[in-house]
Amino acid sequence: MYGAMNNYAQLFRDLFRKTNGFMLNWPLGKTIRVGDFFTLRAGKISVVGNIYESYFQLSISDTFSKDLHRFEAPLLEPYDFDRMGWESFRPPEGMWNIMSGCYTNYQSKHLTKPHKKKLLPAEVNIYDTQFPLPGGYFFASSHPHYCRMPHFKEIHKELIRRLTTEFYNFHRIYLVTDVAAVKDFSVGVSAIENAVIQVSRSDYYNGNLIDLVNSEETFDVEKVFGMETLKLKHEGGGIAFRAKKMGLSIKAKDTLIREIFATKDRDIEKYAVELIDNELFHLFPKIEINPSNANEFFEWTDMSLEDIEYFLGGSLA
Secondary structure, rough: OOOOOOHHHHHHHHHHHHHHOEEEEEOOOOOOOOOOEEEEOOOOEEEEEEOOOOOOOOOOOOOOOOOOOOOOOOOOOOHHHHHOOEEOOOOOOOOOEEEEOOOEEEOOHHHOOOOOOOOOOHHEEEEEEEEEEOEEEEEEEEEOEEEEEOOOHHHHHHHHHHHHHHHOOOOOOEEEEEEEEEEEEEEEEEOOEEEEEEEEEOOOOOOOOHHHHOOOOOOEEEEEEEEEEEEEEEEHHHHHHHHEEEEEOOHHHHHHHHHHHOOOOOHHHHHHHHHOOOOOOOOOOOOOOOOOHHHHHEEEEEEEEEHHHHHHOOOOO
């Protein structure tokens, strides 16, 4: 596992599963746009560019996409969807609220003074959220909304040519096709055993920390101990995404494997490692990739949990 990413591992895995394939952008809270293409390494997402930048000159036929003023890869502020022209919809209620490895205890004055509707400042209710082990987490958000690229099937072959031979020389790259934007979000991840977040509020609230931060009532942070990260009511925007991954096609892998076994150098283990990293073509000058055959060597697949594990420090097959 890649350094401190170990503490974030369960959050990334669980949220990817629960939201059907969304990954939180990194660093947490940084915004990302539909059309961004990026490389992925252990603990690092590096955005290279955006396919809606003018130099890409994509052949998009639908009418609203030709209106470049409306279709300029906006940052997706949560309440501007109508003017952006993207396919947009709202996820099921509660999908973007998730917690694991933590629990909340209450120290409520209302239990001893039930006749009081409001407490005095000295009588606030205390809520302790405890994390017994490192890697416990909670993630809460308000007003989530999805925006989707409406024409990926129309341009996916053209994108392969652009990204592998015409403008770039990528052998593996990721493309953001969906963005999840929120009004605000709260996230906490524990770094050590027995980490704790203690908050207070003047009225009694029977719920966990997600319920508390998502409510309209204000609260105060009294104590934080042992947290890797903690953001409460942080400004939102496009903070998570679904992506397509462009990588070697089955035909390309077969071709490379045949070349490996045909070479005089029998250091197969060395070649296998380079094959995993998609940096093998330069070893075999006879293999020529150009705009006319690029789609035979590369293909798009959905970003998967395997890619999440790669980001967290694992290997990629």
